[in-house]
Amino acid sequence: MAVRAAGEQTNWLLKPAAKLAPLDQNRARRELSEITSASQEEGLTRLAKFLAGKGASQEFLAAVFDLSPFLRGTVRRRPQILDALFDETVETRLAMIGAAIDKAARAEGISENSLMMELRQWKAEAHILIALADLSGEAETAITVRRLSDLADACTRAAVDFLLRDAHGQGKLKLPDAEDPARRSGWILLGMGKLGAHELNFSSDIDLVVFFDPQAPAVVDPLDATELFSRLTRRLVRILQDRTEHGYVFRTDLRLRPDPGSTPLAIPVEAALRYYEARGQNWERAAMIKARPVAGDLAAGAAFLKDLQPYIWRKYMDYAAIADVHSIKRQIHAHKGHGEIAVKGHNVKLGRGGIREIEFFVQTQQLIAGGRFPELRGRETVPMLGQLAARGWITADARDALARQYWFLRRVEHAVQMVADEQIHILPEDDEGLERIARMLGFADAAVFAEAFRAALHQVERHYAALFETAPELSAxxxxxxxxxxxxxxxxxxxxxxxxxxxxxxxxxxxxxxxxxxxxxxxxxxxxxxxxxxxxxxxxxxxxxxxx
Incomplete structure (x- = not known):
């Protein structure tokens, strides 16, 4: 993203790969001018001079700030985010932010409120950089989702480490190593869904499931451990998701834990293993495919998942189990390509031909075959499409088509979310809103985008329906x-x-x-x-x- 010219400081986006068009050219120029003024007021003279110039970079930025009120508002408040890119590439700057997040949790005497402020500020900068890199074409979508996931990992680890050190300081835990608080702490945090698979979307919630080992060396009183780790988990959610004047870090969802309506926020590992063995459902097995230790006691988390392997990956499955796996998605009416798909208001994630159909296409076959073939046990969607094709479970055509449309639909999902930093998956209902999304994705207009979008959905729908065409439709x-x-x-x-x-x-x-x-x-x-x-x-x- 950064390009060094002879005798000059590093500049950025001198040749953005993507050419975006604003909704309103005059408004876009005014918006860029306002950010130029904000840069001048902050004493960022080189940035102000750059933004006042003319060229592909300035046109790109003007379009981005016109198309995304969220990006425009954040950069106007903090033009330093752009200024830093004169000296570092996006990749380098993101690495520096990750290190700063880790350091913040270990700062001597830092308070919970101070940590919350720092996490929010670092996360906001990283969010802007990841978005600009994605929109400019510097990063493919596969890199974007990895960067977002790494950011969520870092923020979660920082909050967990802070809370463990705090509990140690209060005598509620006795950490073997206060400098490495998570090690042998017994507190296990598994990232689920897109976080677990390193496939997080731009404004995603993070799904966490929390367990603990009451016999871990750090635990002072095993009888009090459920209350202690549940209380720490509650504080973790507050640190990450409470909105302050600095925004929020990540909205956090704990509802994928066993029987969430009747279990504590943190569950002992033995109780969890008993639950999955006796009462676990096939949709929970599907969810556990993507489970990954993201924070806390990583070794204990890996050991827990190893113990869970026989539950997730059955070597042999009877007819009832296979029927139930298929029913996970067949209960959702599988359209066989009939009927027109409306683009306006379509749910990119859950709607016909959407992202979830590709994910379930992969996961249902992983559940059926993964017990016998370990190479089918991966977390990431597109690599698993490749493995399914290599084993002959799907055709090369299905692999290529679904991989291509998966990344296209993820780009659409990101564009929808970048407009206002909202966790939504539905395309706008109005003409201007749809035009905005089309232009953020580099299409000439909404009509061209709509044609490509419908084609993608129909292609996904066709491959998905073929997977279940021999089975009765449970939804009748x-x-x-x-x-x-x-x-x-x-x-x-x-x-x-x-x-x-x-x-x-x-x-x-x-x-x-x-x-x-x-x-x-x-x-x-x-x-x-x-x-x-x-x-x-x-x-x-x-x-x-x-x-x-």
């Missing part, structure tokens, strides 16, 4: 019926309402209770797997009663 064409996780699926709520249920959310909660094995009759894996197949017919019958 009535719509989504998804009861995984701990959050109501919006389309499932609509399906239940159409079936006649007045309190759809309550029905979701009840059915999740069945699958968590809270009743004796559903405590065996086979019973829960059979229940998955019966649920659509049961709901159709129940919905026709007067008390639905």
């Amino acid at each position: 064409g009535i719509g989504n019926l998804v009861f995984t996780g701990d959050v109501d699926d919006p389309d499932t709520l609509q399906t239940l309402q159409r079936l006649g249920f007045q309190r759809a959310s309550d029905i979701c909660r009840v059915i999740r209770g069945w699958h968590f094995g809270r009743y004796r009759v559903t405590q065996s894996a086979e019973a829960r797997e059979r229940l998955t197949e019966l649920t659509p017919a049961l709901l159709q019958s129940f919905g026709q009663t007067r008390r639905a």
